[in-house]
Amino acid sequence: MSRWSILKDGEKSNSLSNEDLLPIKQEERTWKAVNFASIWMGCIHNIPTYATVGGMIAIGLSPWQVLAIITIASLILYAALALNGHAGAKYGVPFPVLIRSSFGVYGANIPALIRGFVAIMWFGIQTFAGSTAINILLLNIWPGWGNIGGEWNLFGLHLSGLLSFVFFWAIHLLVLNHGMESIKKFEVWAGPLVYLVFGGMVWWAIDIAGGLGPIYEQPGKFQTFEEAFWPFVGGITGIIGIWATLILNIPDFTRFAKSQKEQIRGQFYGLPGTFALFAFASITVTSGSQVAFGEPIWDVVDILAQFDNPFVIALSVITLCVAAISVNVAANIVSPAYDLANALPKFINFKRGCYITAMIALFTVPWKLMENETSVFSFLGLVGGMLGPVAGVMIADYFIIRKRELNVDELYKVDGQYTYYKGYNYRAFLATLLGAFISLIGFYVPAFKGLYDISWFVGVFVSFVGYVALMRLHPPENAAVSTEYEQKVASK
Template sequence: MNTPELTSDSDAPSVTRHNLLEPSILPIKRQQRSIGTLGFTWIWIGIAFMIATFQLGATGVSGLPLLQVVAVILLANFVLALLMTLTADIGTEHGLSFAVYLRAPFGVHGTHIPSLFRGLVAAIWFGIQTYLGALALSGIVEYLTGFDNWAVWYVIFAVVQVINTALGIKAVEFLSSIAAPAIIAISVWMYMTLDVLAVAKGVNIWTFVGDKPLTIMTLFLANVAFWSTLAIDIPNITRYVRTPVDAKGFFSRNRHIFLAQLVALPLTQTWIAVIGAASFIAAGDWNPINVIQGQSTGFSLIVLMVLVVLAQWSTNTAANLIPAALTFVNAGAPRVKYPTAVVIAGIIGTLSMPWAILDNLFAFLFSYGSFLSAIGGIMVADYYLIRRRRLNVPQLYELQGQFHYWRGFNPAGLLAWAASSVLAFFSGDWAFVVGFVSGLVIHGLLMKLWIVKRYPQQEIVSDSAEQWLATSVGQDWSYDADSDSFRRTPGGQG
C-alpha cells in the first residue's frame, strides 16, 4: 500500500505555532474509543430526556390528536437519525471532531465561522437545561427548608456540570449510565400519575383534541430542527464509539451507533413528548417540574426532582458542553485548552437568559435550524459526494496546506452556507429541509465546477482510496509531537 506524504511542508510554518493542534481535537485512535452500544444508548436516552422535549409534545397535542403527535414525532426523529448516521461516520472513520472536519469544506480559518455559531447555540442550550435543572433543585430545597431562590442553584448547578464535563468523555459516559435508568423510572411514574389525573377529570389522554391551529408538517419539521445541532456535530461523540477492526462496510463500522440513534433516540424522544402532551392535557402545564410539585409530597417529590436534575445534567454534558467546548478549542488552541473551553461555554450559556428563550422555543428552533441545517447539507456533500469518505487528515492540521484555499477560507463552503441559510430562513416551517438540500447542492456544484480545479484536493485526484481512509482499512491517524508529523498506524481493536 502506498502511503501519502504526511509530514509538514518544509517551507510552511509549523502547525504548532498556528493554533491548529491541541490534544483534545487530534484524531481519536481505535484503542481510545471506549463507548459501546449500551454506553451510546445510555447517552442518547440521557440526551433525549430534555424538559424542552415536553413542550414539543404539549404543543403538538394542543392542535392534533395524541396518536397523530406520536406518529409524527416518531417518524421525524427516525428520519433525523438516518441523516445523523451520515455525519456520524466522520467520527467513526477518521476519529475527527466536528470543528476540525469543517476545515475541509470551509478552510482552516473559515471553519471558525460556522463552528463557533454551532458552539454558541450549544452554549445557549446549556443555559436552558441548567435553568430547568435549577428550578428542580430549588423545588427540593424549598420543600425541605422553605428557602426559595432558583438563581443560586442556577449558578451552582452550572459550576458542577462544567467540572464534570471538563473531566472528559469517561465522566460523561459514567453519568449517562446512572441517569438513563433514572430517566426511564421517572418517565413511567409521570405517565401513570398523569393518566390517573386525567381520568379523574373525565378526560381521555388519547382522544383529547386541542383547538389551536397546528399542521402535521409544522410539528414534523419542528422536531427535525430540534436535533439539527447534534445532526451536524455528532462526530464529537461518535469518534469515541468502538469500531471493529477492518470494518469496511458502513453498517459494520457504525454498528454501535445504529441501535442508539435509530432506536433509542426516536423512542425516547417520542415517549417524553407523550408525557409532555399528557401533562398539558391532565394538568394544563407541560413543565414536569410544576406537575411533580403539584402531585407529589415527601420522599417521592425529592426523588423525582433529583431525577429531573440528573436528566438535565446528562443532556448538557454530551449534547451541549462538549460540542461547544470543542469549537472553542478549535478556534483558540493552543492557548484555549479543553477545560478552559468548557468553562467559557458554561459562562456563555449561563448568561444567555434561557427563561426568555423558552417562551419562544419554536421561533428559536426554526431560526438556528435554518443555519445549522445548511451546514449539515454542506458536510454530507463534501464528505460523500466530493471526497467519497476519503480525507487528507494531516492537511487539516496544516496552516498553508491543502485546506488553506483562499487565505484560509474556502469560498465554496462559505458561499453555500450564506446562500442556503438565507433561503432556509425565509422558508418558514420548511427551513430545515430547504437549508439542508440547498447547502448540499450549492456546495457540491461550487466544489466540482470551481474550487477543486483551482485548489487541487489530493484525496479526490488520487487513484488510491485506501491511503485516505482509516478505520475501514484498519488504520489510525496518529500525530507524533516529536517530529511534528502525522503517520498512519495499524489500529487496535476498539
C-alpha cells in the first residue's frame, strides 16, 4: 500500500491517519546533522537543566564528579535516542504511529497521550519560568511595571506577571507558524545564540573566583567510593530523567532525517559534545559563585541579579527566553501535537495539535502549580517514570521482535497485523506496568529506595525483558503473518 493509497482509503485516513501522520516521502526528508545538533543545543541550555547541574554542586558533589556525571548521562542518553530514533529515520513515521507496532493501533493512544500530558504540563511550567525573566527585564527598564494593576491578581499572579506570561506564551505561537519547518529554522540559530549568555556567565565566574584553579580544586563532601556512589548514580538518573520523555518521541524528529547517518551524527554532536560544554559552563558559574560568596548560586535568575549593567541583563534575559522557547518547542509541543493528531486524526492535524497544546498549557495555571514545586515535580517525575518502561517496550519490539523490519502499511489498518486484540496488545501494557511498578516502588517503600534511585534503568530493563518474554511465551495470533512479512522484506 503506497502513501497515496492510504490517503485515498476513507476508513483508514479518518480513523488512523491524516496527512501529518503518514510516512514522510524520501525527498521531503531534509534534516541534516546540523539540524539535530541545533535541536539539542537549544534543548540543553535552559534554566531547569542549569538548576539540576547547579543543584548537584549544592548537595556536595565536586565539580569533577558532576562533570563525570554529565558525560556518562549524555552518552547513555545519546545511545537511547539513536536507537529509538532509528525507526523514525528508516520509515518516516512519527512516535504515536510507530508505537502501534507494540501497543496496538488503538492501544498506542494511551502511552502517547500520557506523554502528551506530561509535555503540556512542562510547557506551562517552562513558559512561566521564562516569563519571570521577562518580568525582571521589564522591572529594570521600568520600575513602576510591578505596580500596574494595583492589588488585582489572577489566582495570586499580579497583572504585570500575567501580562509577561501571556506575552511570552504568544511568542511560541509565532515560532509554530509554519509547523516543523519553522521549528527547524528557529532551532538552527536559537541553539548557538544561547552560548552568548552562558559564555558571559563563565567569564564572570572565572573573574570573581580568580581563575579556573580555585573553582575546580574545590573538594566534594563525598570522599570515599561508598559515600559518592549513590549520589553519583542518582545524578546520572536525574539527568536522564529530564530527557527520558524525549527518548520516546525522538522519531517525531528523526523521521525528517535525510539519512540514518545524519540523525546519528547530529545527535552525537548535539548531545555529548554540547552537554559537556554546558556542564562546564554550569559547574564553573555555580562553583565560581561558591568561591566568591561562600555558597553556590544554582539559580541562573539569581546569577543575573549579580549584574548591574542593564545591557547585560537585557541580553541575558532575551537569550534565556530564546532557550526556554527552544526547549518548549522541541520537547513540549511537537510530541503532544502528534499525539493529539493520532488520537483524533479526522479533526486534528499537526499544526492544530500545536495550537491546542498551547491553549491547554495556558490554562494549567503554572504559577499556582509552582507554589509547591516539590509536589508538582514529584508528580510529574512519577508520571514520567511510567514512560521509561515504554521506551524499553519500544526498543525491544523494534530490535528484538521485529528485527528492525516493520510493515508500514499495516500500521494504518484497523484490522491488520498490529491490531492484536481489538487494537490493544496486552503484552506491552503488562510489561510497562511491571517495569513502572518495580522502578517506582522505592518512592513509597524505603527498603527499595535503591531501585528508585536508578528508576529509569530499572524500568527500561524490566519492561524490555518482560515484553520479549511475553511475546515469546504467548505470541499474537498474527505472529506468523509478521514473520512472513519480515522475512520477505529482509530478502529484498
